[in-house]
Amino acid sequence: MNYLTTTLVLLGLIxxxxxxxxxxxxxxxxxxxxxxxxxxxxxxxxxVALWCGLPCLILFLAWIALAPTVIDSLIVGTLPxxxxxxxxxxxxxxxxxxxxxxxxxxxxxxxxxxLSEAAARYTxxxxxxxxxxxxxxxxxxxxTTLFARSHIRQHFRARVYVERITTGILIxxxxxxxxxxxxxxxxxxxxxxxxxxxxxxxxxxxxxxxEPQIPIREGQVAATGAFGAIPVFVGTFVVSTVAMTIxxxxxxxxxxxxxxxxxxxxxxAAKPVLEILAGIPTIVYGFFAxxxxxxxxxxxxxxxxxxxxxxxxxxxxxxMGIMITPFISSLSxxxxxxxxxxxxxGAAALGATQAETIRQVLLPAALPGIMGGVLxxxxxxxxxxxxxxxxxxxxxxxxxxxxxxxxxxxxxxxTLLIGDSSFDNxxxxxxxxxxxxxFIMTLGINIVALQITRKYRxxxx
Amino acid sequence: MTFLEGQAERQGIAIGASGDTRVRSASPAAHPxxxxxxEETPIKMTARKLSVFYGEKQALFDVSLDIPDRQIMxxxxxxxxxKSTFLRSLNRMNDTIAGCTMTxxxxxxxxxxYDRVVDVVELRRRIxxxxxxxxxxxxxxxxxxxxxxxxxxxxxxxxxxxEIVQTCLARTGLLDEVSTRLHEPGTSLSGGQQQRLCIARxxxxxxDIILMDEPCSALDPIATARVEELxxxxxxxxxIVIVTHNMQQAARVSQRTAFFHxxxxxxxxxxxxxxxxxxxxRTQGYITGRYG
Numbered sequence: 001m002n003y004l005t006t007t008l009v010l011l012g013l014i015x016x017x018x019x020x021x022x023x024x025x026x027x028x029x030x031x032x033x034x035x036x037x038x039x040x041x042x043x044x045x046x047x048v049a050l051w052c053g054l055p056c057l058i059l060f061l062a063w064i065a066l067a068p069t070v071i072d073s074l075i076v077g078t079l080p081x082x083x084x085x086x087x088x089x090x091x092x093x094x095x096x097x098x099x100x101x102x103x104x105x106x107x108x109x110x111x112x113x114x115l116s117e118a119a120a121r122y123t124x125x126x127x128x129x130x131x132x133x134x135x136x137x138x139x140x141x142x143x144t145t146l147f148a149r150s151h152i153r154q155h156f157r158a159r160v161y162v163e164r165i166t167t168g169i170l171i172x173x174x175x176x177x178x179x180x181x182x183x184x185x186x187x188x189x190x191x192x193x194x195x196x197x198x199x200x201x202x203x204x205x206x207x208x209x210x211e212p213q214i215p216i217r218e219g220q221v222a223a224t225g226a227f228g229a230i231p232v233f234v235g236t237f238v239v240s241t242v243a244m245t246i247x248x249x250x251x252x253x254x255x256x257x258x259x260x261x262x263x264x265x266x267x268x269a270a271k272p273v274l275e276i277l278a279g280i281p282t283i284v285y286g287f288f289a290x291x292x293x294x295x296x297x298x299x300x301x302x303x304x305x306x307x308x309x310x311x312x313x314x315x316x317x318x319x320m321g322i323m324i325t326p327f328i329s330s331l332s333x334x335x336x337x338x339x340x341x342x343x344x345x346g347a348a349a350l351g352a353t354q355a356e357t358i359r360q361v362l363l364p365a366a367l368p369g370i371m372g373g374v375l376x377x378x379x380x381x382x383x384x385x386x387x388x389x390x391x392x393x394x395x396x397x398x399x400x401x402x403x404x405x406x407x408x409x410x411x412x413x414x415t416l417l418i419g420d421s422s423f424d425n426x427x428x429x430x431x432x433x434x435x436x437x438x439f440i441m442t443l444g445i446n447i448v449a450l451q452i453t454r455k456y457r458x459x460x461x
Numbered sequence: 462m463t464f465l466e467g468q469a470e471r472q473g474i475a476i477g478a479s480g481d482t483r484v485r486s487a488s489p490a491a492h493p494x495x496x497x498x499x500e501e502t503p504i505k506m507t508a509r510k511l512s513v514f515y516g517e518k519q520a521l522f523d524v525s526l527d528i529p530d531r532q533i534m535x536x537x538x539x540x541x542x543x544k545s546t547f548l549r550s551l552n553r554m555n556d557t558i559a560g561c562t563m564t565x566x567x568x569x570x571x572x573x574x575y576d577r578v579v580d581v582v583e584l585r586r587r588i589x590x591x592x593x594x595x596x597x598x599x600x601x602x603x604x605x606x607x608x609x610x611x612x613x614x615x616x617x618x619x620x621x622x623x624e625i626v627q628t629c630l631a632r633t634g635l636l637d638e639v640s641t642r643l644h645e646p647g648t649s650l651s652g653g654q655q656q657r658l659c660i661a662r663x664x665x666x667x668x669d670i671i672l673m674d675e676p677c678s679a680l681d682p683i684a685t686a687r688v689e690e691l692x693x694x695x696x697x698x699x700x701i702v703i704v705t706h707n708m709q710q711a712a713r714v715s716q717r718t719a720f721f722h723x724x725x726x727x728x729x730x731x732x733x734x735x736x737x738x739x740x741x742x743r744t745q746g747y748i749t750g751r752y753g
Contacts, residue, residue: 351586
């Protein structure tokens with residue numbers, strides 16, 4: 001009796017409950033409000049189906065979450081003394097996973113007979129648990145269905161209850177997003193505080209040197225490490241600025257052409273093609289940056305007598321700018337298209353040229369949407385990793401010159417976390433601190449942009 | 462000789478020395494306030510055999526009509542009869558609609574506005590339009606009125622621009638109501654005020670002709686009365702063409718009325734005559750409320 005069968009049976013029961021509830025619905029009598037039933041039959045069906053399904057779903061999830069723990073502790077309880085005696089919890093969990101893999105039929109060498117026995121017992125317990133779940137769910141579903149069905153009568157307000165439950169489900173869904181955000185922020189804060197216990201805050205925020213090495217062995221020379229984040233953030237700033245310098249004009253002009261000048265057929269064909277740009281995996285852009293753009297720029301630089309490093313912020317920023325152009329063009333295009341035609345007519349009737357209408361009427365009116373696109377593009381630029389790793393390098397130079405190799409926050413987080421390292425040294429914890437500062441920065445950008453939009457937006461309704 | 466000629470002198474002197482003797486040149490101030498119930502009224506615009514198509518569909522059939530100078534002409538008729546289409550073809554607003562084509566000609570002061578030499582942008586400055594739904598720009602009240610003068614460079618200094626804005630707002634009776642909040646958004650006004658703002662915006666570029674497409678249909682009776690009053694006032698200096706669904710309004714404000722039905726111009730003439738002794742049965746039926 002596996003979980004799939006249980007799920008299917010439960011779904012069947014829910015459908016049955018719906019039909020039962022529907023049939024039970026009082027006859028609608030529309031002659032007078034007082035005697036009319038409070039809802040259409042569907043609501044009675046939904047009411048009974050919800051009663052049938054919701055408690056079972058909650059029980060199901062709780063069971064799946066708790067059953068393994070319960071079974072494990074039961075098994076550990078039956079293990080002979082000499083296996084469990086004097087073992088720490090981490091060693092015990094090793095024993096547990098041994099039992100799990102034995103139960104799954106993966107034996108390495110000659111297993112301890114006590115463990116084999118435990119594995120057999122584990123399989124048996126699991127089967128019992130599934131069977132029990134099936135029986136419990138089945139009976140619970142039948143009970144709640146009968147219960148719900150029994151109190152449907154003439155003036156039962158099924159619609160009110162169903163709507164209340166639906167609201168509850170909607171609230172639960174929105175809570176998940178909020179709780180996740182809070183959870184991420186809290187874990188960032190917690191891990192960062194551990195980092196700041198090892199490295200002072202001012203050194204991290206204002207230090208000009210980023211060399212995140214730590215001694216691998218005790219007393220190693222010349223590997224003390226420096227955790228000054230300024231070069232990393234400056235690198236992010238340089239690459240993002242290059243990207244925005246490319247993408248904002250490009251995207252905005254494309255959007256203006258698409259929404260105001262292009263024929264409908266051209267727009268229909270061109271818009272999806274432009275949006276495909278955003279769908280290309282960033283690693284492909286990375287190839288493009290490192291194999292085509294970067295050498296080309298070095299070559300052009302050599303011709304012009306400017307030294308462009310093979311890994312440079314400008315190559316990464318250029319390709320990134322192309323990548324994020326669709327965000328700006330697509331959202332700006334939507335915003336411009338959403339401006340009512342009455343404003344275009346109004347401007348035209350005053351003898352405004354199309355360019356004047358766009359500059360002075362349409363762009364201000366579409367500003368919030370355009371800002372939204374730019375913001376999305378900025379956050380993509382700041383968060384972009386792959387292109388920068390490939391085209392701009394990982395050397396933390398403190399420079400504002402886009403022709404030099406730089407590195408960005410996200411790239412550093414990747415390099416800090418790659419490889420074998422435990423989560424108790426400053427090197428890995430620095431990733432959390434970087435993440436936290438990045439988070440605060442993007443939050444700040446969002447808030448500022450929101451304020452700007454609110455101040456300068458021209459509402460057209 | 463183009464339609465655009467004489468932009469500089471437009472405040473005083475009309476442009477139409479093009480051989481059309483019916484066009485009269487006179488400064489607005491010198492012109493009598495109410496004119497003419499007679500046929501000697503000078504003609505400002507003339508449509509000849511105008512047909513308009515939306516794609517394959519013909520919306521207007523061979524309309525020929527004279528619009529008198531500095532009077533109000535009303536277009537009436539049931540919904541979808543082509544009166545708005547006709548109105549929009551008078552300042553080439555139909556150009557902005559994809560798939561809209563036309564044949565025939567529209568003469569203003571003796572010049573065909575569909576002629577290739579006519580600049581449509583300049584044309585629309587001289588023939589302003591007020592729309593059914595008030596459409597103030599999402600800018601301040603001041604900037605709404607100043608928009609046209611700014612793009613056409615009608616004011617050489619800030620003071621001059623202020624003067625234009627004040628004058629236009631005053632003419633629409635809006636100045637007293639908004640003088641303290643000129644820099645609040647135009648969209649914050651009430652519907653009637655918004656419509657008067659749009660009229661102020663239209664007259665700020667000093668057009669010759671103002672086309673009004675059901676300007677009062679979104680307004681309450683009091684706001685409607687104010688706009689009608691304003692039209693009477695404006696008529697002294699501007700030629701006004703109004704499309705309306707409201708027959709009482711047409712009877713109240715206009716000197717001439719044209720009745721459209723199913724894309725054809727059924728009958729046109731003095732308002733009094735149209736409403737009291739229409740020639741055509743369809744006009745009779747419409748104004749007595751048998752259909753519409």
